[in-house]
Structure formats: structure tokens, C-alpha cells
Amino acid sequence: xxxxxxxxxxxxxxxxxxxxxxxxxxxxxxxxxxxxxxxxxxxxxxxxxxxxxxxxxxxxxxxxxxxxxxxxxxxxxxxxxxxxxxxxxxxxxxxxxxxxxxxxxxxxxxxxxxxxxxxxxxxxxxxxxxxxxxxxxxxxxxxxxxxxxxxxxxxxxxxxxxxxxxxxxxxxxxxxxxxxxxxxxxxxxxxxxxxxxxxxxxxxxxxxxxxxxxxxxxxxxxxxxxxxxxxxxxxxxxxxxxxxxxxxxxxxxxxxxxxxxxxxxxxxxxxxxxxxxxxxxxxxxxxxxxxxxxxxxxxxxxxxxxxxxxxxxxxxxxxx
Numbered sequence: 459x460x461x462x463x464x465x466x467x468x469x470x471x472x473x474x475x476x477x478x479x480x481x482x483x484x485x486x487x488x489x490x491x492x493x494x495x496x497x498x499x500x501x502x503x504x505x506x507x508x509x510x511x512x513x514x515x516x517x518x519x520x521x522x523x524x525x526x527x528x529x530x531x532x533x534x535x536x537x538x539x540x541x542x543x544x545x546x547x548x549x550x551x552x553x554x555x556x557x558x559x560x561x562x563x564x565x566x567x568x569x570x571x572x573x574x575x576x577x578x579x580x581x582x583x584x585x586x587x588x589x590x591x592x593x594x595x596x597x598x599x600x601x602x603x604x605x606x607x608x609x610x611x612x613x614x615x616x617x618x619x620x621x622x623x624x625x626x627x628x629x630x631x632x633x634x635x636x637x638x639x640x641x642x643x644x645x646x647x648x649x650x651x652x653x654x655x656x657x658x659x660x661x662x663x664x665x666x667x668x669x670x671x672x673x674x675x676x677x678x679x680x681x682x683x684x685x686x687x688x689x690x691x692x693x694x695x696x697x698x699x700x701x702x703x704x705x706x707x708x709x710x711x712x713x714x715x716x717x718x719x720x721x722x723x724x725x726x727x728x729x730x731x732x733x734x735x736x737x738x739x740x741x742x743x744x745x746x747x748x749x750x751x752x753x754x755x756x757x758x759x760x761x762x763x764x765x766x767x768x769x770x771x772x773x774x775x776x777x778x
Contacts, residue, residue, distance in 0.1 A: 466758045470751065477750045478532070481743050482525045528743070537747075538740030542733075547744045550729065555748070557725035558718070560630065562711045564641055565649035570703060572653040574696075577660025578687065581668065592661065599654025604713050608647040608720040615643060627723055644721045648713045652706050659702050663695040670694075697767060704760025708753030 519527075531538065537547040580592040630637040667673065668691055676686045715727030722728075726745060733741035 463758070463762070466761070470754050473754055474747060474750055478529060478743070478747060479525070481746045482528065482739075483521065485737075485739050485742050486521060528740075532747070537744040540733075540741050541738050542736050542741075547740045550741070551726060551744055551748055554724060554726040554729050556629075557627070557723060558711060558714045558727055560637075560641060561645050561648065561714045561717065561723075561725065562707065564638075564645035565652070565710050565713075566703065566707055568645055568649040569652035569656055572649070573656030574660050574699065576653075577657040577699075578664055578692065580657065580661040581664035582687070592657065596654040596658050599650050599657075602650065604647055604651065605716045605720055607650060608644065608717050611643045611647055612720060644714075644717050644723065647717055647720075648710050652703070652710065655702060655706065656699055659699050660695065663698050664691060667691045667695040693767075697764065700764050700767065701760060704756060704763070707756045707760075708749070711749060711752060 528538065535548070537551075539545065540547055540550070543550075576592070576595075580589070627640065628636050673686060673691055676690050681690075714725060715730055717723075718725040718727040719731055726748070729741065730745045732738075733745065
């Protein structure tokens with residue numbers, strides 16, 4: 459397992475290198491520039507003054523040279539200085555990252571809690587009415603935009619004191635109960651879509667497993683229905699769900715960007731939106747690299763969990 463983990467970690471290098479190249483060059487194709495945003499509309503600068511500003515901010519060199527210099531600093535742990543605040547980028551991201559991770563983890567937990575039991579019930583109660591209800595619920599979960607659902611939650615629960623953060627965010631370490639109460643609606647808005655996906659995968663996987671010979675053998679031995687379902691069927695049916703949940707965790711982190719703005723949460727997503735508005739290149743590049751790194755690490759953890767749950771799968775990518 460150690461060799462496999464090291465191999466996968468080394469595979470991060472070309473992936474993150476490619477991400478850094480794409481982001482570094484694409485953000486500079488956005489109309490306007492950070493210096494123009496910095497100057498604003500009320501100040502006019504001569505070409506000479508603009509050139510001097512470029513020199514001060516280090517933007518007076520060709521883009522490939524700027525990329526090489528930036529990458530060298532990143533390898534040393536220096537993600538640059540924000541063009542808007544003048545502060546180092548990395549501390550700001552690390553300060554906001556726990557909130558975004560909390561929303562992501564809570565959304566994943568809610569998706570699993572809502573999706574897996576509903577998928578099991580849908581597989582066990584096979585009748586036209588139940589199938590129609592499950593399909594409608596699943597379709598709604600997949601179709602409803604996260605930001606629209608979040609906006610509805612804000613309007614619906616705005617009268618319930620303490621449920622909507624709106625600038626009054628309290629960290630988990632300060633007040634765990636109040637924090638979880640505030641994070642429930644944002645996490646639910648992100649997790650509903652994944653819950654629908656998990657429900658459908660659980661249902662289809664359970665239906666397939668319930669037709670296996672060993673399930674019929676377990677029933678013939680006189681085992682109770684609960685034991686057959688939970689101990690034998692679910693253990694094998696959950697494997698595809700693990701893959702789907704792990705693969706979508708990275709997308710949950712990306713979805714937090716919009717949700718944090720809707721609920722006015724001071725997380726990494728809100729920082730990313732402001733950086734995009736203000737053409738703050740160092741902040742945008744650093745946030746994308748952090749999200750890409752987390753995305754690949756989550757996929758690695760998913761593969762390890764998959765192998766631990768199913769002993770037939772070896773971590774070298776082959777089946778025993």
C-alpha cells in the first residue's frame with residue numbers, strides 16, 4: 459500500500475503542473491487587467507505611469523517568464539502577494555479553507571445519510587408508485603440549481619433566528635452547536651444533488667446484488683431479512699456508491715464557492731469570487747491549485763477505501 463500511495467502522490471506532479479499552466483495563462487485572457495481594476499474608473503494614468511505600475515507589481519515581463527518565476531516561488535511555499543490587499547496569499551487561503559472543508563464534509567455526510575437509506579428502500583419496495591416517487595425525487599435533486607435552492611432556503615428560513623449565518627458566522631471551535639446549526643442549510647443546498655445520485659446508484663446496485671446466488675443462499679439458511687440486507691447485500695452494493703461519493707466530493711468543494719456567497723460565509727469560495735471580480739491573479743491561481751490538490755487527494759483516499767472494503771481489489775489496480 460505504501461508503494462501505491464507514493465506512486466499516486468508522484469502522479470500529482472504532472473496533474474498540478476498542467477492545472478497551473480492552464481490557470482496562469484487563462485486568467486490573463488480575461489478582459490481588463492488587475493492594474494486597471496486597481497486604478498478604478500476615477501483615476502487616469504499615462505502610459506508611462508502604467509508601465510511603472512507594471513514594474514512595481516512584477517507584471518512588466520513576458521507571460522511565460524512570469525509563469526516560471528511564479529512556479530519557482532510556489533515550489534518554495536510562496537504563492538505571491540494579493541494585488542488588492544497586499545497580504546500574502548497562502549495565509550488568507552489557509553484561514554478560510556476550514557470553513558469550505560466543513561461545508562463539503564457536512565454536505566457529503568448529509569448526501570450519504572439521505573441517499574443510501576432511500577436507495578435501499580427503493581430497491582426493496584419495487585412497485586409503480588414507489589418507482590415514480592423515487593425517480594421524481596432523484597430528478598428534482600439533480601435538476602435544481604444549488605444557488606437557486608440556497609436562495610430559497612435563505613428566504614424560507616430568514617425568520618428563524620440563528621439558522622442563516624449572513625455575516626454572523628461562528629466557528630466550530632468557538633460554539634460547535636451554533637456552528638452546525640448555521641452550516642446545516644448551506645451543506646444541505648450542496649448535498650441534495652449528490653444525495654439524488656447516491657440514491658439512484660444505491661438502488662441500482664442493490665437490485666443487482668439481490669439477484670446474486672449468495673443472497674438466495676443466505677435466505678435459504680434462515681437468516682432474517684435485516685441481516686441479509688445489511689450484512690450481505692449492502693456490503694457489496696456499497697462499492698459503486700463509494701466511488702461515486704468520492705469522485706463527487708471534489709465537486710462539492712467547488713459548489714461551495716457559490717453557496718458561500720449566497721449565505722455570506724467567509725470561506726475560500728467567497729475569496730475566490732472576489733479575486734475573480736478584481737482580477738487578483740495570485741489569489742485565483744493559488745485557490746485553483748489548492749482545490750485541484752484536494753480533488754486528487756480525495757480520489758486517492760477513495761481508491762484506498764475501496765480496496766479496504768473489497769479485499770478482492772489490490773492497490774496495484776488489479777483484481778485478485
